[in-house]
Amino acid sequence: MKYELSPSILAADFNRLGEQIKKVEEAGTRWLHFDVMDGIFVPSISFGMPVLASLKKETSLFMDVHLMITDPGRYVDTFMNNGADMLTVHAEACTHLDRTIAQIKEAGCRAGVALNPATPVSVLEHVLDTVDMVLIMTVNPGFGGQKYIPYCTRKVAVLRNEFDRRGLDTDIQVDGGITTDTLPEVLKAGANIFVAGSAVFKGDITKNAKELLELMEHEA
Numbered sequence: 673m674k675y676e677l678s679p680s681i682l683a684a685d686f687n688r689l690g691e692q693i694k695k696v697e698e699a700g701t702r703w704l705h706f707d708v709m710d711g712i713f714v715p716s717i718s719f720g721m722p723v724l725a726s727l728k729k730e731t732s733l734f735m736d737v738h739l740m741i742t743d744p745g746r747y748v749d750t751f752m753n754n755g756a757d758m759l760t761v762h763a764e765a766c767t768h769l770d771r772t773i774a775q776i777k778e779a780g781c782r783a784g785v786a787l788n789p790a791t792p793v794s795v796l797e798h799v800l801d802t803v804d805m806v807l808i809m810t811v812n813p814g815f816g817g818q819k820y821i822p823y824c825t826r827k828v829a830v831l832r833n834e835f836d837r838r839g840l841d842t843d844i845q846v847d848g849g850i851t852t853d854t855l856p857e858v859l860k861a862g863a864n865i866f867v868a869g870s871a872v873f874k875g876d877i878t879k880n881a882k883e884l885l886e887l888m889e890h891e892a
């Protein structure tokens with residue numbers, strides 16, 4: 673199983689975005705988490721395609737794009753053409769989840785499906801074999817800096833057991849309130865891709881990223 677830290681730029685200083693991304697890259701991260709919010713599926717509005725395209729020119733980090741938008745199928749090709757390597761859509765935001773997953777894969781992107789905290793893992797029963805990653809939200813999506821919701825650890829364990837039962841080593845990503853305190857517990861439950869916003873970008877970015885990376889490697 674490979675383990676990745678995916679720093680969420682939602683918590684970065686947008687005035688110094690390029691410089692801050694360089695720091696996480698130099699610290700040893702390989703992924704970058706890009707949160708797109710539409711003000712409908714989630715209360716907040718973040719950033720979109722032009723920012724992604726601009727970052728893609730400056731970094732070789734794997735662009736892990738999390739679409740917190742209603743009916744995300746409308747934008748699959750656009751995000752792919754602007755630099756997304758992974759597109760994650762919310763099961764709750766798709767009327768035709770199966771079709772949207774197929775659309776992402778046909779576009780040549782890796783396909784992820786996200787679940788809000790209150791959505792059970794069982795809603796993915798019939799599509800688990802077709803996705804590259806499941807994102808278990810460990811806060812209610814929409815804002816950075818929230819507290820990890822403890823019952824989500826159990827969801828990760830249930831999902832990892834189900835993947836094991838099917839003989840799949842599909843990635844499980846967790847997002848929200850991931851810190852040096854919460855990472856070990858959720859890693860042990862079966863998560864292998866860790867999104868961290870505040871825990872990376874607030875304070876000393878290089879030190880924060882290295883600490884999380886070391887902890888991740890130590891616990892793995």
Ligand SMILES: O=C(CO)[C@H](O)[C@H](O)COP(=O)(O)O
Pocket residue numbers: 680682683705707738811812813814815816817818847848849850867868869870871
């Ligand atoms: O998807 C998100 C919010 O919807 C963010 O990626 C997530 O909340 C990360 O922020 P933090 O690590 O500060 O909790």
